[in-house]
Amino acid sequence: MQPPVTLISDAQSAEETFLRQIFVRDQMAEWSRDPLVMARADGVHYWDIHGRRYLDALSGIYVVSVGHNNRRVIEAMRQQLDVLHFSPPMHGTNPVAVRLANLLAEVSPGDLNTCKFECGGAEVTEAAIKLARQYHRLTGHPGKYKIVSRYQSWHGSTMGSLAASGLKSRKTVNEPLPAGFLHALPPTCYRCPYGKRYDGGACGITCADVIEQMIDLEDPETVAAIMVEPIGHTGGVIDPPPEYLPLLREYCDRHNVLLIFDEIITGAGRTGRMFAAETFGVTPDVLCTGKGLSGGFAPISAMIVRRPIADVFWGPIETNPGFVEGHTNEGHPVACAAAIAVLQEILERDLCANARQQGDRLRAGFERLAAKFDCIGDIRGKGLLQAIEFVEDREGRRSFPKSVNFGVRVGRRALAHGLLCRFDPNWIAFGPPLISTAEQIDEMLAILERSLAETLDEVLSARRDA
Numbered sequence: 218m219q220p221p222v223t224l225i226s227d228a229q230s231a232e233e234t235f236l237r238q239i240f241v242r243d244q245m246a247e248w249s250r251d252p253l254v255m256a257r258a259d260g261v262h263y264w265d266i267h268g269r270r271y272l273d274a275l276s277g278i279y280v281v282s283v284g285h286n287n288r289r290v291i292e293a294m295r296q297q298l299d300v301l302h303f304s305p306p307m308h309g310t311n312p313v314a315v316r317l318a319n320l321l322a323e324v325s326p327g328d329l330n331t332c333k334f335e336c337g338g339a340e341v342t343e344a345a346i347k348l349a350r351q352y353h354r355l356t357g358h359p360g361k362y363k364i365v366s367r368y369q370s371w372h373g374s375t376m377g378s379l380a381a382s383g384l385k386s387r388k389t390v391n392e393p394l395p396a397g398f399l400h401a402l403p404p405t406c407y408r409c410p411y412g413k414r415y416d417g418g419a420c421g422i423t424c425a426d427v428i429e430q431m432i433d434l435e436d437p438e439t440v441a442a443i444m445v446e447p448i449g450h451t452g453g454v455i456d457p458p459p460e461y462l463p464l465l466r467e468y469c470d471r472h473n474v475l476l477i478f479d480e481i482i483t484g485a486g487r488t489g490r491m492f493a494a495e496t497f498g499v500t501p502d503v504l505c506t507g508k509g510l511s512g513g514f515a516p517i518s519a520m521i522v523r524r525p526i527a528d529v530f531w532g533p534i535e536t537n538p539g540f541v542e543g544h545t546n547e548g549h550p551v552a553c554a555a556a557i558a559v560l561q562e563i564l565e566r567d568l569c570a571n572a573r574q575q576g577d578r579l580r581a582g583f584e585r586l587a588a589k590f591d592c593i594g595d596i597r598g599k600g601l602l603q604a605i606e607f608v609e610d611r612e613g614r615r616s617f618p619k620s621v622n623f624g625v626r627v628g629r630r631a632l633a634h635g636l637l638c639r640f641d642p643n644w645i646a647f648g649p650p651l652i653s654t655a656e657q658i659d660e661m662l663a664i665l666e667r668s669l670a671e672t673l674d675e676v677l678s679a680r681r682d683a
């Protein structure tokens with residue numbers, strides 16, 4: 218007999234909660250043995266239903282940019298609710314969406330100045346794919362439909378965004394996926410897929426070069442867009458060499474291919490500039506942002522398009538249907554009010570500068586740990602998006618055997634010690650809120666150090682006993 222559904226109102230009832238009522242993102246049988254259920258949050262902290270406190274070194278999942286329980290954002294949403302909580306999306310838009318579009322145009326690099334709002338990352342990366350295809354159709358190149366993206370990337374769970382993604386662990390179970398998607402190997406310098414060493418660019422940036430070769434071999438008249446995260450997250454925070462993104466820009470210009478940046482994680486200040494496009498000095502044709510844009514207070518994402526691309530969608534109705542894409546909750550007034558308040562927080566409190574400053578502190582802390590622990594092979598990322606890759610043998614860059622599951626063990630220990638971060642078998646990543654202070658960064662590092670030392674002890678003593 219299944220127990221009755223119980224609402225989670227306190228620790229007592231949570232114990233009896235019927236957890237089979239909910240699909241979680243983890244392997245569910247595993248998760249339900251020790252379920253994490255958050256009850257409240259403030260600043261850079263969560264509390265679970267048992268009253269345990271967690272330092273949030275992950276901003277939820279790179280979302281909570283301006284902190285939990287940010288009163289300015291909450292107040293802006295409350296005020297918006299009193300005025301207009303929903304506007305008819307088929308007939309027009311609303312003043313808050315227009316204000317947000319204007320603000321995003323102001324803070325975006327180059328002539329990125331026309332916005333389409335959606336509710337999440339997958340919706341918006343998928344919209345970017347559709348925009349690229351329709352753009353080429355409207356400009357006399359209807360055969361340009363292929364999307365070049367990368368292995369190990371993640372662009373979302375809907376079928377189109379999933380087809381662009383490069384993770385077999387999330388794709389295979391959903392195959393067959395839509396056609397027209399090609400994948401290149403990512404710029405993982407620490408483990409160059411072409412067996413080279415970067416050495417100031419002496420490698421010839423083969424990882425970029427092969428993308429131009431792919432376009433050429435496929436026939437440029439069939440390729441619509443290249444879509445990449447400026448810093449790839451899945452795969453362990455893949456921070457490209459400085460030449461990489463400028464080269465992609467060059468190839469796109471040469472072959473009439475649109476460059477799409479998926480900045481769902483890297484946008485809204487995370488890498489120390491409003492967008493990673495500025496961090497790398499490359500303006501894409503389409504920039505997708507989400508997650509931190511509204512700080513998690515409401516689901517919203519935005520596709521920001523360069524003027525000349527957007528202009529193509531303004532022709533007469535007889536020949537131009539406009540951009541054929543839409544969702545019921547796009548441009549939701551309350552979500553737009555939240556995003557405006559978040560952007561104001563980032564701008565007025567100069568949280569990009571804080572992301573750079575605390576990012577430097579985090580990097581220095583990771584480097585101190587690397588001096589102490591040989592199992593840290595590489596440190597990557599920018600601003601408040603940084604990762605450590607673990608190795609069993611630093612000299613040979615050899616990973617721990619799969620069965621050791623090293624990074625996951627470090628991450629689970631960190632969680633048990635009250636630190637939320639992103640963990641994978643071979644790496645661990647931090648992406649704390651942009652409001653994090655030096656003391657909080659130090660506290661995060663201290664918990665990581667303890668968790669790392671304990672995991673190493675455990676692994677080494679198991680080996681001694683074996």
Ligand SMILES: Cc1ncc(COP(=O)(O)O)c(C=O)c1O
Binds near residue numbers: 338340
């Ligand atoms: C880089 C990137 N793009 C797109 C997505 C999809 O976003 P969402 O989960 O909001 O659909 C994610 C989600 O983690 C992401 O990390």
